[in-house]
Amino acid sequence: MATSKLSLSSKIKLRDGYEIPILGFGTYELEGKDAYEGVTWALQCGYRLIDSAEWYENEREVGQAILDFCKKTGTPREEIYYTTKLKLNNGYDHVKKAIKRSLETCGLGYIDLYLIHGPLGGAEARKNSWRAICDFQKENLTLLRSIGISTFGVRHMQELIDTGLPMPVVHQIDLHPFMTRTEIVEFSQKQGMLLEAWGPLTRGLRLEHPTLLILSKKYQTSPAHILLRYSIEKGFVPLPKSASKERIKTNAEFFNFYLTAQEVGELDSLDEYLTTDWDPTSCP
Numbered sequence: 001m002a003t004s005k006l007s008l009s010s011k012i013k014l015r016d017g018y019e020i021p022i023l024g025f026g027t028y029e030l031e032g033k034d035a036y037e038g039v040t041w042a043l044q045c046g047y048r049l050i051d052s053a054e055w056y057e058n059e060r061e062v063g064q065a066i067l068d069f070c071k072k073t074g075t076p077r078e079e080i081y082y083t084t085k086l087k088l089n090n091g092y093d094h095v096k097k098a099i100k101r102s103l104e105t106c107g108l109g110y111i112d113l114y115l116i117h118g119p120l121g122g123a124e125a126r127k128n129s130w131r132a133i134c135d136f137q138k139e140n141l142t143l144l145r146s147i148g149i150s151t152f153g154v155r156h157m158q159e160l161i162d163t164g165l166p167m168p169v170v171h172q173i174d175l176h177p178f179m180t181r182t183e184i185v186e187f188s189q190k191q192g193m194l195l196e197a198w199g200p201l202t203r204g205l206r207l208e209h210p211t212l213l214i215l216s217k218k219y220q221t222s223p224a225h226i227l228l229r230y231s232i233e234k235g236f237v238p239l240p241k242s243a244s245k246e247r248i249k250t251n252a253e254f255f256n257f258y259l260t261a262q263e264v265g266e267l268d269s270l271d272e273y274l275t276t277d278w279d280p281t282s283c284p
């Protein structure tokens with residue numbers, strides 16, 4: 001599909017046949033009432049993918065906000081895409097327990113996308129986590145729809161290939177013009193994984209960059225919109241987070257312009273390996 005035809009309700013088909021919304025709402029550092037409100041506002045604005053994690057300690061509030069929104073608006077649960085993540089690679093049985101716990105805590109009946117949050121813990125621990133997730137999915141076909149990884153390096157992905165188990169369908173990693181991760185992106189895509197971009201707004205660190213200011217002037221929009229549009233042009237699913245009702249709304253309003261291939265190339269050339277949060281891609 002031409003990227004100029006995309007809208008907030010567009011979806012992308014994953015390798016396993018499920019569809020994922022084109023834009024997500026990040027919930028890192030949103031806790032309690034803030035998580036509940038943020039997710040409610042995001043759903044009201046038309047976001048249909050909500051990204052949570054055991055680590056964020058907000059699975060309950062995020063799940064409740066989704067359930068309440070569905071009830072109030074008559075929206076079927078199936079229209080909302082819920083992601084959560086495994087906090088610790090701490091052994092096969094513990095991982096299966098963690099999945100069950102996440103399912104119970106969110107109260108949503110099933111999880112659309114379940115990710116290994118990160119590669120920490122060593123090769124054996126990673127393999128055990130992935131095996132447990134694959135087994136859990138096979139044993140409970142309706143409970144985990146899609147499965148994937150987050151913030152893995154190429155070596156970590158190669159280890160998964162070597163297990164002979166099914167490969168992840170999604171790789172969530174920090175991606176923006178100042179952190180392009182070309183090698184990891186190419187490797188993931190070659191394995192048929194869709195990339196989700198965390199930190200798509202650089203956590204606010206580069207919103208004043210001259211190239212973003214020039215492009216936002218040209219398109220009469222904001223630097224945040226240029227970054228999110230960049231993500232879409234690259235074929236990524238960006239997961240912007242905001243605690244502000246106004247920014248949650250405006251962040252999603254970038255489907256009225258698109259960037260040329262040359263502009264995307266210019267943005268790619270800004271890569272400076274900017275880490276905005278953690279970077280475990282080289283961990284042993």
Ligand SMILES: NC(=O)c1ccc[n+]([C@@H]2O[C@H](COP(=O)([O-])OP(=O)(O)OC[C@H]3O[C@@H](n4cnc5c(N)ncnc54)[C@H](OP(=O)(O)O)[C@@H]3O)[C@@H](O)[C@H]2O)c1
Nearest residue numbers: 026027028051150198199200201202203224240241242243
């Ligand atoms: N898998 C992983 O390891 C991993 C790691 C990090 C994040 N994530 C996921 O990815 C999501 C997004 O990443 P992120 O939260 O680190 O960073 P981000 O979305 O790039 O940036 C969020 C920051 O930008 C600010 N912001 C939002 N909209 C803005 C706008 N229009 N103008 C100026 N500032 C704006 C927010 O402040 P306000 O809240 O005040 O608006 C917040 O401080 C997370 O929430 C989480 O769901 C995953």
